[in-house]
Amino acid sequence: MYWVRRLLVLGVALAMVFGLAQLLGAGRGQEPERAQVIVGLPSQSSGTPQATPTAAPGHRKKGAKAKAGSPKPTPLAEPSGPCERSDIVATPDVVGTPYAGRPVRFRVALTTRSTPACTWTASATSMVVKVTSGDDRIWSSQDCPEAVPSKPVVVRQEVPAKVTVVWRGQRSDDTCSRQPAWAQPGWYHVEAAAFGGDPTDLQFKLELPVARTVTASPKPEKPQPEDTTLASTEPAPEASASVD
Numbered sequence: 001m002y003w004v005r006r007l008l009v010l011g012v013a014l015a016m017v018f019g020l021a022q023l024l025g026a027g028r029g030q031e032p033e034r035a036q037v038i039v040g041l042p043s044q045s046s047g048t049p050q051a052t053p054t055a056a057p058g059h060r061k062k063g064a065k066a067k068a069g070s071p072k073p074t075p076l077a078e079p080s081g082p083c084e085r086s087d088i089v090a091t092p093d094v095v096g097t098p099y100a101g102r103p104v105r106f107r108v109a110l111t112t113r114s115t116p117a118c119t120w121t122a123s124a125t126s127m128v129v130k131v132t133s134g135d136d137r138i139w140s141s142q143d144c145p146e147a148v149p150s151k152p153v154v155v156r157q158e159v160p161a162k163v164t165v166v167w168r169g170q171r172s173d174d175t176c177s178r179q180p181a182w183a184q185p186g187w188y189h190v191e192a193a194a195f196g197g198d199p200t201d202l203q204f205k206l207e208l209p210v211a212r213t214v215t216a217s218p219k220p221e222k223p224q225p226e227d228t229t230l231a232s233t234e235p236a237p238e239a240s241a242s243v244d
Helices: 001-040
Strands: 087-095 105-112 117-122 129-134 136-140 149-154 161-167 186-194 200-206
Touching: 087 186, 087 200, 105 129, 105 186, 129 161, 129 200, 149 161
Parallel strands: 105 149
Antiparallel strands: 087 105, 105 161, 117 149, 129 136, 129 186, 186 200
């Protein structure tokens, strides 16, 4: 019986040692699996595609140029040589409101009939501007050549060149003197043409000048000097009667 008890105690001790070993071994065996799960998590260096951050709506990268919404302007035609006078069209227009008794400015637009662009010198020897009233010749730049400035221009078919001619508002004589009478209010015609070209006519009206109203301001009254003469308090002398 003694050895039986010793064998039982020894068996129980071995069983406890074996169970403890199994318990410790099971604990160590779970660590690789836990570590494997942690290692297996996707990272930024793995082949899994990552979402690319996008810019917020309306945001534009620095340095990026916005596309122009309007088309580029068409370049003007380059002159191919001097203009033919018969190819030039001169169209007059009146600048502002013309008044009788005052200078009148005409703006003459120069274009070509067929040539895209050419060079030309506008002057009193290459073009003429005149003012008429019915059959009455009122004024002409041929009498007053200084009214037409000498100006080299590029005349184009699409975009006009402009020259300003000034009429003093008087009739003209062969010396462009200041003696002729002033044109009266009413309807007139202005014609413009290049020498060798067809004239263009425009009707306009000389308005009656507006009278300027001048309001005179009242003049301040001068202060009157005070009367310093005092009335005499002495009685007037009695008239003496003479007795014959």
